[in-house]
Amino acid sequence: MAAIITWLVLVAIIIIISLVIVCITKKPMQQLLSTNSYILPSKDFYVRTFAITIFLVAAAGVSGANMPGEGKAFMEYVWLVTNALEQPLFYMSIWVILYATILTILYAVLGRFHD
Amino acid sequence: MLFSGGFMTNEQFLYLTYFGATVGGVALAACTALLLDRSLRQALQSGHVSKLLGRLFPTWLIMVTLLGFMSVSYMECKQYSDVISDRQYLIDKAQDIVYRMALALKIALFAYAIVVIPHLWSAAKSSWSDRKP
Numbered sequence: 274m275a276a277i278i279t280w281l282v283l284v285a286i287i288i289i290i291s292l293v294i295v296c297i298t299k300k301p302m303q304q305l306l307s308t309n310s311y312i313l314p315s316k317d318f319y320v321r322t323f324a325i326t327i328f329l330v331a332a333a334g335v336s337g338a339n340m341p342g343e344g345k346a347f348m349e350y351v352w353l354v355t356n357a358l359e360q361p362l363f364y365m366s367i368w369v370i371l372y373a374t375i376l377t378i379l380y381a382v383l384g385r386f387h388d
Numbered sequence: 389m390l391f392s393g394g395f396m397t398n399e400q401f402l403y404l405t406y407f408g409a410t411v412g413g414v415a416l417a418a419c420t421a422l423l424l425d426r427s428l429r430q431a432l433q434s435g436h437v438s439k440l441l442g443r444l445f446p447t448w449l450i451m452v453t454l455l456g457f458m459s460v461s462y463m464e465c466k467q468y469s470d471v472i473s474d475r476q477y478l479i480d481k482a483q484d485i486v487y488r489m490a491l492a493l494k495i496a497l498f499a500y501a502i503v504v505i506p507h508l509w510s511a512a513k514s515s516w517s518d519r520k521p
Contacts, residue, residue: 293447294447297444297447298443301439301443304439305436305437305439348402348468349468355458358458359455362454363455366448366451366452366455369444369451370500373448374503376437377437377504380436381506381507
């Protein structure tokens, strides 16, 4: 039972983290990509690519996590969750900063040409 | 007294330091983001990039600080009973967590400062071209 609860906690944390990231970035990203007609058609593509990648990283993190055994101490379950969270969180943070950089460069190159 | 072992058991000490470090690290990242929020917005001026980067800033800092926290492993070729029995090992690991979270926060701030550069470059360039006769 403890193993299932641990796994469910892990799934819940990963889903919450990915939802928070997508919700925080979606609106400003849409506004940023709507600044002029050059980059407006790419709005949906960029926003959806970002969200899909975040959820794929989350899914990879959940599926890659080992199911813990029974009869362990409380802290061993906590460490299992943090170990399983480390890799998806790393990839998510890399993806977030990479995407922010790409969008900043895109805006720097094209965004200043207002219609 | 807290470190000597008379005040609480090693397991209680582990809970206190581990969860205390988590909360402390997240609070440190959030305070740093709060402290730098206004100056970041000033640097980016107004605009859509400012909104995006301003919103991502606290999330990014917290994520990287948590990564620093998660990079510490207590079970390096050890059983749980061995981890719990050694108070000095728990103290060392707690210090290691604080060190890695501070290091991760520093790297996160440096990386974000680099991300802001293209926007500043673009703003400066458009300002120069506006000044041209």
